[in-house]
Amino acid sequence: MKTVVAVQDLLEVDIKPDELLDEFVRLTERDVRRVLVPRATLGIRCPGCDHGESAAAFDKLGLTYRECRRCGTLFVSPRPPQDAIDEYYRSADASRFWRERVVPATVAARSEKVAMPRAQWVADGIAEHLPGAAAGVDLSPNAQPFAAALRELVPGVRIAASVPSAAGEADFAVAFDVLDRCADPRALVAALHRALRPGGLLFVVTPSLSGFDLQVMWDRSRTITPPDRMNLFTLRGLRELFASGWQIREISTPGMFDAETVRRAILSDPRGDWPRALRAILIDSGPEVLADFQEFLQRHRLSSFGRLTLQKVA
Ligand SMILES: [Zn+2]
Structure with missing residues (x-):
């Protein structure tokens, strides 16, 4: 199984010193309350199944x-x-701190551990399902390392940063860490569907709420923080989101850090209300069991890192 990590996972392992992360969290808490909470007026239906x-x-x-x-x-x-969310990502102190301090401090690790494996995954998907695809759209935040990596793997590929206005123009689209933070995921998916040509591919990375980490940690999870994670789909929600006009070519959860994240949460709060079975599996059993357990989660789509390849029905 491919080793792909989410930015949030990377936060856990690769940002040093921890003060960078602490400051980012502090600014996020302040800016969300100041900038986004007063604009939170849109009541919505489920962004997955529309219930x-x-x-x-x-x-x-x-x-x-x-x-x-x-x-x-x-x-x-x-x-x-969406305009308030866009404005937040453009100019809030937290977003600037992320771009100016966190991104440069982690660029090498993110290029190697995030961008490269994701580019390989997309290149493999193109080779398997739509050989010759060249015109792409990438809506992901901080997309440059990925684009550079993909250009090396797929010579001649062109990548635009916004959805083209003309219908049926794009061969493939990439949305990594996008569906979880947009105001209207169903509208975005519809726009991408229009933009792709028949048989066009959409590559999605987003957390899976059905996964072990998020199910255990729930409201205690640092992953579940707005505005980056305003939509946390279950696998069923994701299937519903792509139920019409798409063929699901891949739906998998190749996450690497569920067991370790929960293990560290238990260790940092040993008196917390954790199920006894979790202590037995994650604390008392040793690294081999931990690794096996993570593999089990991957195999059964029970990790909290979700990944999908969709193909527009021709
Ligand atoms: Zn739903």
Whole structure:
């Protein structure tokens, strides 16, 4: 199974010193409350299955997460509109700190451990499902290392940074860490569907709420923080999101850090209310069991790192 890590996973392992991360978290908490909470006026249906009924789950930074009663997807509602989210990513102190301090400090690790494996995955997907694909769209934040890596693997490939206005122009589209933070994922998926030609490919990376890490950690998870993670789809929610007009070519969870994340959470809060079985598996059994357990999660789509390849139905 391929070794692909999410940015959030990388935060856990590769940012040194920890003060960088602490400062980013501090700024995020302040800016979300100051900039986004006052604009959070849009009540929405489930962004996965479009069901109208949901239940309040918990609050984070002044925003309310709700859980879909049909597919279990977790989403912020009411939420700020897309222009407020765009403005936050453009000019909030937290976003600037991320771009100016965190990204440069982690660029080597992210290029090697994130961009390269993702480019290889996309290149393999193109070779398998749409050989000759050249015109791409990449909506992912901080996309340059990925684009550079993909150009090396797929000579002649062209990558635009926004959805083309003309329908059916693009051969493939890339949305890494995009669906989890946009105001209207269903509208974005529809726009990408229009932009692709018949048989065109869409590559998606997004957390899976069905995974072990997020299921155990739930409201305690640092991954579940707005605005980066306003939409946390279950696998069922993702299947529903792509139920019409798409063929799902791959749906997998090749995450590497679920067991380790939960293990460290237990160690840092040993008196916490953790299931006894988790202590037995993750604390008392040793590294070999931990590795086997993570592999088990990957194999059964139970890691919290989700990855999909979709093909537009011709
Ligand atoms: Zn739903």
